[in-house]
Amino acid sequence: MANGSSRVLPVIISLVVGAVLGLLLGRQAQQLKAPPAEAPAARIPEQDWSINVGLDPCDLKAHGQKAAWQRISKKGYHSVIWHSLYGGRLTIRIHVPKGCTVPFPGMTPAGKDGDGLEMYSFIGADGQCYTSPASKDACETDEPGDPNDTDPKHFKNLYKYDQIIANGKECDGWIIIKP
Numbered sequence: 001m002a003n004g005s006s007r008v009l010p011v012i013i014s015l016v017v018g019a020v021l022g023l024l025l026g027r028q029a030q031q032l033k034a035p036p037a038e039a040p041a042a043r044i045p046e047q048d049w050s051i052n053v054g055l056d057p058c059d060l061k062a063h064g065q066k067a068a069w070q071r072i073s074k075k076g077y078h079s080v081i082w083h084s085l086y087g088g089r090l091t092i093r094i095h096v097p098k099g100c101t102v103p104f105p106g107m108t109p110a111g112k113d114g115d116g117l118e119m120y121s122f123i124g125a126d127g128q129c130y131t132s133p134a135s136k137d138a139c140e141t142d143e144p145g146d147p148n149d150t151d152p153k154h155f156k157n158l159y160k161y162d163q164i165i166a167n168g169k170e171c172d173g174w175i176i177i178k179p
Helices: 002-032
Strands: 049-053 060-062 069-073 080-084 090-095 108-112 118-124 128-130 159-164 170-178
Touching: 049 069, 080 090, 090 128, 118 128
Parallel strands: 049 080, 069 170
Antiparallel strands: 049 060, 080 128, 090 118, 090 159, 108 118, 159 170
């Protein structure tokens, strides 16, 4: 009987220690998770972004979460890098809002879109494109009063962009530039 009870105590201690460690590690993992990318734009943090463009160019992800919107700060010197999972050439073409300047240095003129907006692009032959931090002269995005509003028409100076993968397919994304 003494042998049986001596085995139970280490098992109970192991279970308690395992539970405590599980709780601590679980909390730490929660703190490291990326924000929900499909959250209203007001809840997306200002930060550097690393975006994976899927085999379908509408499939934009950061940290495994959908990420069609990115928020960057000029003061934070944030930038965005896109990686094409399709491989080959990747083009990022930014539509510049009326009255605004090119948002990132080093962009190449790419004509006008159907709304008459100037477009500029980055082309990455190796499947990735990246911005430098936003120009100090780039327009800052004015957001609607409702923090849950995700209608691009309700934003002023919102930078729409197209990601175009090697097979010619393209889709939209959005960049919010803050001071």
